[in-house]
Amino acid sequence: xxxxxxxxxxxxxxxxxxxxxxxxxxxxxxxxxxxxxxxxxxxxxxxxxxxxxxxxxxxxxxxxxxxxxxxxxxxxxxxxxxxxxxxxxxxxxxxxxxxxxxxxxxxxxxxxxxxxxxxxxxxxxxxxxxxxxxxxxxxxxxxxxxxxxxxxxxxxxxxxxxxxxxxxxxxxxxxxxxxxxxxxxxxxxxxxxxxxxxxxxxxxxxxxxxxxxxxxxxxxxxxxxxxxxxxxxxxxxxxxxxxxxxxxxxxxxxxxxxxxxxxxxxxxxxxxxxxxxxxxxxxxxxxxxxxxxxxxxxxxxxxxxxxxxxxxxxxxxxxxxxxxxxxxxxxxxxxx
Amino acid sequence: xxxxxxxxxxxxxxxxxxxxxxxxxxxxxxxxxxxxxxxxxxxxxxxxxxxxxxxxxxxxxxxxxxxxxxxxxxxxxxxxxxxxxxxxxxxxxxxxxxxxxxxxxxxxxxxxxxxxxxxxxxxxxxxxxxxxxxxxxxxxxxxxxxxxxxxxxxxxxxxxxxxxxxxxxxxxxxxxxxxxxxxxxxxxxxxxxxxxxxxxxxxxxxxxxxxxxxxxxxxxxxxxxxxxxxxxxxxxxxxxxxxxxxxxxxxxxxxxxxxxxxxxxxxxxxxxxxxxxxxxxxxxxxxxx
Amino acid sequence: xxxxxxxxxxxxxxxxxxxxxxxxxxxxxxxxxxxxxxxxxxxxxxxxxxxxxxxxxxxxxxxxxxxxxxxxxxxxxxxxxxxxxxxxxxxxxxxxxxxxxxxxxxxxxxxxxxxxxxxxxxxxxxxxxxxxxxxxxxxxxxxxxxxxxxxxxxxxxxxxxxxxxxxxxxxxxxxxxxxxxxxxxxxxxxxxxxxxxxxxxxxxxxxxxxxxxxxxxxxxxxxxxxxxxxxxxxxxxxxxxxxxxxxxxxxx
Numbered sequence: 001x002x003x004x005x006x007x008x009x010x011x012x013x014x015x016x017x018x019x020x021x022x023x024x025x026x027x028x029x030x031x032x033x034x035x036x037x038x039x040x041x042x043x044x045x046x047x048x049x050x051x052x053x054x055x056x057x058x059x060x061x062x063x064x065x066x067x068x069x070x071x072x073x074x075x076x077x078x079x080x081x082x083x084x085x086x087x088x089x090x091x092x093x094x095x096x097x098x099x100x101x102x103x104x105x106x107x108x109x110x111x112x113x114x115x116x117x118x119x120x121x122x123x124x125x126x127x128x129x130x131x132x133x134x135x136x137x138x139x140x141x142x143x144x145x146x147x148x149x150x151x152x153x154x155x156x157x158x159x160x161x162x163x164x165x166x167x168x169x170x171x172x173x174x175x176x177x178x179x180x181x182x183x184x185x186x187x188x189x190x191x192x193x194x195x196x197x198x199x200x201x202x203x204x205x206x207x208x209x210x211x212x213x214x215x216x217x218x219x220x221x222x223x224x225x226x227x228x229x230x231x232x233x234x235x236x237x238x239x240x241x242x243x244x245x246x247x248x249x250x251x252x253x254x255x256x257x258x259x260x261x262x263x264x265x266x267x268x269x270x271x272x273x274x275x276x277x278x279x280x281x282x283x284x285x286x287x288x289x290x291x292x293x294x295x296x297x298x299x300x301x302x303x304x305x306x307x308x309x310x311x312x313x314x315x316x317x318x319x320x321x322x323x324x325x326x327x328x329x330x331x332x333x334x335x336x
Numbered sequence: 337x338x339x340x341x342x343x344x345x346x347x348x349x350x351x352x353x354x355x356x357x358x359x360x361x362x363x364x365x366x367x368x369x370x371x372x373x374x375x376x377x378x379x380x381x382x383x384x385x386x387x388x389x390x391x392x393x394x395x396x397x398x399x400x401x402x403x404x405x406x407x408x409x410x411x412x413x414x415x416x417x418x419x420x421x422x423x424x425x426x427x428x429x430x431x432x433x434x435x436x437x438x439x440x441x442x443x444x445x446x447x448x449x450x451x452x453x454x455x456x457x458x459x460x461x462x463x464x465x466x467x468x469x470x471x472x473x474x475x476x477x478x479x480x481x482x483x484x485x486x487x488x489x490x491x492x493x494x495x496x497x498x499x500x501x502x503x504x505x506x507x508x509x510x511x512x513x514x515x516x517x518x519x520x521x522x523x524x525x526x527x528x529x530x531x532x533x534x535x536x537x538x539x540x541x542x543x544x545x546x547x548x549x550x551x552x553x554x555x556x557x558x559x560x561x562x563x564x565x566x567x568x569x570x571x572x573x574x575x576x577x578x579x580x581x582x583x584x585x586x587x588x589x590x591x592x593x594x595x596x597x598x599x600x601x602x603x604x605x606x607x608x609x610x611x612x613x614x615x616x617x618x619x620x621x622x623x624x625x
Numbered sequence: 626x627x628x629x630x631x632x633x634x635x636x637x638x639x640x641x642x643x644x645x646x647x648x649x650x651x652x653x654x655x656x657x658x659x660x661x662x663x664x665x666x667x668x669x670x671x672x673x674x675x676x677x678x679x680x681x682x683x684x685x686x687x688x689x690x691x692x693x694x695x696x697x698x699x700x701x702x703x704x705x706x707x708x709x710x711x712x713x714x715x716x717x718x719x720x721x722x723x724x725x726x727x728x729x730x731x732x733x734x735x736x737x738x739x740x741x742x743x744x745x746x747x748x749x750x751x752x753x754x755x756x757x758x759x760x761x762x763x764x765x766x767x768x769x770x771x772x773x774x775x776x777x778x779x780x781x782x783x784x785x786x787x788x789x790x791x792x793x794x795x796x797x798x799x800x801x802x803x804x805x806x807x808x809x810x811x812x813x814x815x816x817x818x819x820x821x822x823x824x825x826x827x828x829x830x831x832x833x834x835x836x837x838x839x840x841x842x843x844x845x846x847x848x849x850x851x852x853x854x855x856x857x858x859x860x861x862x863x864x865x866x867x868x869x870x871x872x873x874x875x876x877x
Contacts, residue, residue, distance in 0.1 A: 011770065012754060015748040069429050119615040121615075122428045123563075123567055124567060128608055131564075131608045131611075135608070142597055192743055195747060196742050199727045200730070203724070207717070209710075213676065213790075214707075214728040215731045217699045295448055296444070301440050302438065302442075305437025310423070310434070
């Protein structure tokens with residue numbers, strides 16, 4: 001009997017160990033704090049990476065955890081960006097409430113569009129997400145009076161945070177702002193994915209038929225996660241607007257959705273950090289290579305995609321964890 | 337050309353072109369379920385090949401067309417064997433990523449070799465200009481296009497319905513496992529169909545240089561249209577693809593003419609609505625696995 | 626004795642093909658009822674209509690006195706209807722412990738407050754995890770509960786298939802060919818598991834393994850071409866010449 005008890009606590013402790021904040025995670029976030037001190041002149045770029053990482057995290061929720069392939073996620077990023085931008089351009093300069101409204105609007109958009117996703121197979125869903133993204137882009141393109149069209153939304157003024165911290169030219173306030181918001185939303189997402197709800201999502205991704213057969217209301221769950229992911233994407237978009245004080249039409253572009261997908265794949269899905277890692281790798285590489293020659297960049301991306309799909313299925317973090325497994329295996333063999 | 341009939345004619349010609357390019361994608365998607373987003377690359381290759389043959393090798397327009405068809409068809413087989421085959425059983429996401437990677441490489445390559453501008457094509461004299469038909473001035477080239485597409489459609493339908501190979505294709509689309517059990521070598525059927533479809537795409541791309549334009553961004557620009565036509569028409573259905581292509585062609589041209597401020601809004605809205613009403617396509621066949 | 630699961634005049638047609646013809650199946654509480662019939666008789670289609678994956682063309686399905694014909698599949702699970710699949714339909718990258726815990730959490734979702742359901746770690750639901758482990762132990766899967774499902778041997782996967790259905794604490798259990806693909810020698814373990822299932826659960830079993838059927842069931846329905854041929858006790862069925870002819874073959 002006590003042997004059984006011992007076994008049970010072993011399983012509980014196995015689960016607990018996986019759910020606890022690992023040292024690597026703590027190092028990660030502390031390193032991000034360190035960036036503030038170590039790279040004071042690149043904080044604008046660093047903020048961009050963080051924002052994109054947050055955006056990629058929101059995609060991970062629906063792609064990595066729920067298994068929905070979408071090529072139109074930029075729609076929600078763009079909606080959030082424009083929502084925050086329009087608010088500021090029309091007189092409401094407080095940043096935090098701007099974030100909230102952006103998240104709300106994007107979330108509602110996500111909620112409504114989730115109903116369009118319940119029918120048809122994977123390809124139909126892909127096309128619908130693609131269509132929605134392209135549609136919104138056209139709308140923004142045409143509604144120049146509201147969105148500024150191709151020239152972008154001007155006159156976006158953001159007030160001081162808490163009335164004290166103004167957004168400076170070096171992006172110092174912006175970086176801290178983005179880092180804190182990103183961390184809070186990350187912690188929120190992390191706790192959700194480690195909860196029974198997250199487990200149910202993963203089971204939907206693994207086998208929808210069986211998930212339904214054990215009683216999970218699939219459409220309700222998918223609508224739910226899609227809404228939350230849209231809201232977070234919207235907040236990421238709003239962060240971009242607020243820190244750059246500008247909204248370009250590219251926030252809604254297909255390129256942004258496609259790039260995001262690539263970033264998440266590079267970093268690895270369903271790890272929660274894959275988005276951040278992928279965004280960092282992608283943006284840093286793009287910064288270097290695109291300046292050399294934009295065609296080289298595209299060519300390189302193409303090669304990378306082909307190599308990754310044929311050989312490296314689980315992205316960088318997946319590859320790293322497999323290396324870690326191999327290492328552990330080797331260590332165990334050495335011991336015995 | 338301001339009359340409705342004129343726009344209709346233009347739209348149908350445009351749709352006919354989309355059909356020729358997309359029909360290959362429809363069949364292979366219906367047959368193997370492989371999400372080949374890079375199908376437009378074959379069309380693009382056909383266009384560039386035609387331009388090169390005509391300008392560098394001095395081959396005439398008409399003789400160049402069958403050459404384009406064959407070269408693209410063979411080239412596609414190489415691609416299929418090396419890159420596509422390992423991913424047949426893989427997830428849709430992986431297939432999407434692979435083919436997007438192929439698009440990127442093709443686009444960068446085209447940029448490098450031919451530059452980023454539009455490629456001009458010289459249409460033979462007897463095809464340019466217009467015929468006056470029923471009070472309308474109809475472009476000769478577009479009439480030629482529609483004639484060719486009509487021939488191709490007829491050949492396809494005849495081939496599918498009347499020949500043994502066509503029967504094998506239909507059987508494999510309907511139920512792969514049963515077809516294999518009946519002794520049909522589905523893999524071989526697929527390879528040939530893939531080559532045929534890609535060759536047609538190349539041909540369509542060559543025919544379309546004048547109508548659709550040709551620049552390195554062709555594959556990306558028209559990706560949505562090809563996918564749209566296939567998904568709305570229903571993967572695996574030739575008639576569905578034809579119907580969807582013609583509808584889309586007319587809708588796009590009409591939309592751009594009558595409500596230019598909405599741009600491509602109409603197409604995307606129409607696509608979403610159609611997909612919601614017909615999740616498996618207008619004439620789609622549910623694949624029995 | 627009122628039936629716990631019942632179909633009334635159930636019909637299902639796909640276009641011109643009729644797959645379920647006027648089926649009036651009645652499952653008694655605590656039953657060990659087997660559904661047999663040649664391939665293509667429409668047994669799995671019937672199960673799919675019972676679970677709600679397929680809608681019948683006409684007729685109704687009743688669970689515990691309630692008409693569930695319009696109720697979606699996941700709702701039916703809450704009401705106590707659970708099933709297994711003929712082909713292993715599992716969660717490849719989840720471990721058995723996670724899979725079963727998942728099923729139990731779904732079952733208990735109304736009893737978990739929103740924080741526990743959405744934000745607290747799964748490991749905080751320790752009683753539910755203990756229950757999952759106990760269930761896996763019962764089915765001899767305890768030692769494999771921490772590896773990913775796709776690495777398990779076929780026979781173990783078959784047992785996990787059953788564990789997932791049992792995790793819902795069903796009133797009615799629909800077993801779709803649990804012995805499918807299990808070689809002759811190994812079906813004993815499965816049989817033992819079937820035998821030790823709680824008496825309160827009413828079981829409808831589809832099977833081709835006649836050994837299993839005649840040892841397990843106290844009532845058998847024979848389905849041919851979507852239609853009920855005969856229902857009776859094992860002895861009655863074994864002696865029925867029509868059944869012999871249609872299904873068991875003329876040499877029996």
